[in-house]
Amino acid sequence: MKKILSLVLVSALGGVLTLGAYKLFLEKENKVVVTEATPAFLPTNNVGNLYGTNETPNFTVAAENTVNAVVHVKNVSLSSGQMTFEDLFFGRRSQRPQLGTGSGVIINANGYIITNNHVIDNSHELSVTLNNNKTYEAKLIGTDPNTDIALLKIDADEELPYVTFGDSDNAKIGEWVLAVGNPFNLTSTVTAGIISAKARDLSGRSSQSFIQTDAAVNPGNSGGALVNTNGELIGINTAISSQTGSYIGYSFAVPSNIARRVIEDIMEYGNVQNGILGINGRTLNSAFAEKLGIDDTQGVYVESTIEDSGAEKSGIKKDDIIKEIDNVKVSKFEDLSGHIRSKRVNDVVALTVSRNGELKTVNVTLSKNETFNMPLVGRLKNASKEDLRKFKASHGVKIIELGEDYADYWKNNGVEEGSIITSINDVKVSSVDDVQNALQDKSSRSLRIELINSNGEKERYNFR
Template structure:
């Protein structure tokens, strides 16, 4: 029996049927996107029970000096101390012992523990408290300030429960995660949320690869683990963004694929040993790609090649590194991380794009820590000189002997000095300043003002909308694309 329908419902059904027939779907109309139901876990209790024994609270103690105002002095250098350092209250004007709190997790049954460097920095005593209530003294194995990771070791007369690292690259925005730690010194606590974003940079540091999450992270959570739903560690809780010091749902965990490599090196060597290519690089932005005639804004653009492995292998300034080893290079940060993870002293094939052609070079990597130990030249003040030519929003003058002497440059050095930048120009918005030195235009060296004019004419004749300039500031080079329309 057909139910009695009101006129409005009958008209609506007729309209729907007509629309369905016009669209060719018949009477059964399916949505363009059929959503699959992904519900929240019924409970996180089983997961919490599984991983809790491997999560630890960390208490550090150090003797610090107090200044005249009575407030204790916090050791400098911790990149996230504003978020997490939890030192005691006002002092009495003399040296005093202060405690700080954090979290960590056991990664092996023989007692290796991962935490943040800033949790244990400056400590002369480190105490580990386990979920069971047992406490053990820990010794520091090694630290890596660049990723804010530290490795500790405790001695136990029995095997310790531990957790393993998962593959952080598999985590997607929207995946469920769970954080555990010692927030605000309240003891073991669990919070849950989702992955809010991937690939975040905070410093930005050369090796930053943060997972952003809305799982509650507060003071004391620092160094604790972020778990996937399989109970694997996919991040180390490191920082929060907050106007008031409390959690507002913007927390950052260093990705496990970074942490696991650091932990392995600290365990084996007591220090990190990263690969070193020996180039200065930047991202290939869309305007740079257009200026170079590249089809895609991908790869790492080489701005300078000092003495080192890359120079020995034939890498040149202006090359775009598109592939390192067996992996394509998406940007400068991607290349930096891949080089860091590559073995030292072994030849790696590197594919570069040079003047429209690809070349494969074999680069034998050095060690970054050794290279960074060398003294870098200091920057020199920008000289004053008369204006010579105005173009591209810049007032330029060719280098003379006086400028070279003031900048500490070789007598044979050439280029055009920026004497003034029009603050309404594109050059100003892209960060060019007085004292910058332009040494290349259109990937060709320039010495005279006429050289730059010729390169601009050539770019216009080739149908380019912009010209690529190599700009040096205090010895630090970078490419900048400026419009010539």
């Protein structure tokens, strides 16, 4: 046993001596040099290191400046609902309260609150709960269904925290934003994302100009704030694109420049003063450009100008291509309409147009909107004195273009362009504003139209 242990110890000692001799006398010296070099390509999560910054976005200041100015809006409306046996027995149609909720943003210390029109639509009672859990009755000051904006007012005992407006035109794609609202009946909740796109239209009629973000927005966020990293209001969260009704990556906000102009009009005039450019046009693309025989594929092509509009008076012509408005690039119709919606009647805008391949700048004074696309009929215009005198009418609006879907029906009944509509839902109309107000009455499920056709005959139509 002792011999075995002696052999093991001798073997181990020999190995150590052999390895030490090799390292000391035979192995060549290798030096390790550490260098700093910028690689040709960087992973995307290391791009920040290229510029010597490792900081991640900090949203704490923006959140602190916003959460206390975002409120919970409760809307109690009256709904007929399903008829019960008692209703049938007593021959009545009882109304039952229905609760709807959303968010709102305090925009000054006196208690003015901006929210979505669809949040307070058909309201019977309105109340607002602040982030400190105080609840107040709210008064509806005014609404604009076209932009889905509404203005509320509460009377508080103290000055309220509020959010200041930012310039949504200066918001950039890829910029960090926060969405602040009251989803699921919670107090103010903050989510973060980036601006995914601008001038988005969801209607298919180029009538909207939303800011698109990937900040998480859920039911109850409607009317909440979209703010930049400075805590400035750049949008009012309005819609999500989802098949389930919950957030899946796309949300949309009314730009703050549009929302601000709407509420300023409501506060000053009691309604919205919509200025219009006065053109009929469409977005250029490759197919449309090829059809027109031109090389330009970006901008808004002018198909016609509206009679007596600012565009017509300023010399805008058919075949002009609008490339910029107030030095803002116009790639599609939504870029143009979104900028116009932030303006009011008599504002002047500078258009850069391409005419016969040459660029020129034209100043256009926005005129009052005197046209309206009426469902089932087509485009209407305020009637002139000459139009009314022709049909011996004291009031009415003029049909200037029949809608494609119903043009044959109307023409077969003797109704053509130039006919005068005198009443809608038993309400006399003298302007397109009257038409819009008459159509907002949702108490009737039918549409009643009285008009004077092209033969001077008075007719009445009832649609259900």
